Structure formats: structure tokens, C-alpha cells
Amino acid sequence: xxxxxxxxxxxxxxxxxxxxxxxxxxEQVLMLAPGAIxxxxxxxxxxLDLMVNNRVIGAGHAVKVGENFGxxxxxxxxxxxxxxxxxxxxxxxxxxSIAQGLLAGQL
Numbered sequence: 001x002x003x004x005x006x007x008x009x010x011x012x013x014x015x016x017x018x019x020x021x022x023x024x025x026x027e028q029v030l031m032l033a034p035g036a037i038x039x040x041x042x043x044x045x046x047x048l049d050l051m052v053n054n055r056v057i058g059a060g061h062a063v064k065v066g067e068n069f070g071x072x073x074x075x076x077x078x079x080x081x082x083x084x085x086x087x088x089x090x091x092x093x094x095x096x097s098i099a100q101g102l103l104a105g106q107l
Contacts, residue, residue, distance in 0.1 A: 013086045017062075017071050018049040047074060055085035 020040035047059035048071055058076040062069055076082070 008087060011086065013052050016049075016051040016054070018051055018056075050076070052082065052085040057082050057085050 020042035022038060022040055024038075048062055049056045050058035050060060050071060050073065056077075058073055060071040060073040060075070063072045064070070077085075
């Protein structure tokens with residue numbers, strides 16, 4: 001962990017918005033071509049997953065922002081969940097101490 005606890009707040013982490021996922025055999029993947037349609041086992045009106053470092057931290061619906069897509073959040077996990085996803089510490093004690101520091105205004 002960095003010696004300056006404020007440094008953790010400046011870390012950049014990957015944000016992913018997951019529409020859905022499915023499983024395919026390698027043979028099916030190799031047969032994919034432009035124009036192919038993959039059916040996903042998720043209804044069109046269901047929430048999208050908001051992920052940090054491949055961990056779900058929230059959910060929301062797709063929205064159009066100008067010419068881009070965005071996500072309107074309907075749920076965001078608690079601080080300890082978000083810290084755990086963003087920092088991926090080696091053990092849960094680190095997660096709890098970081099979360100407690102954030103909640104106490106120390107970080």
C-alpha cells in the first residue's frame with residue numbers, strides 16, 4: 001500500500017459496462033463472421049452491470065449521451081465493495097481498513 005493514503009484516490013481503474021455474457025465453444029467462436037448475431041440470455045429491459053476490475057459494483061440502464069452511450073446508475077454498491085473492486089488488496093483486512101478510512105474522512 002502506498003505511504004500516502006490519498007494516493008489511492010488518484011488511481012485509474014478500468015470501468016466496464018457489461019451488457020450480458022454467454023458461453024460458446026471454440027468452434028463456434030472460430031465460425032463468427034461479420035453480420036453474425038449472438039443471442040444473449042438477458043432481456044433488453046434488464047440492468048447492465050457496472051464493473052471495476054471485472055467486479056460488479058453497480059447496475060443501470062443504457063442511455064444516449066449526445067452521440068455516445070452512457071449508463072444511468074440505478075444501484076451502486078457500498079464504499080467497501082467499490083474500494084475492494086478498485087484496489088484488489090491481497091486480504092480482506094486491507095479492504096476494511098481502507099473503507100473505514102474513507103468513511104471516516106481520513107482518505
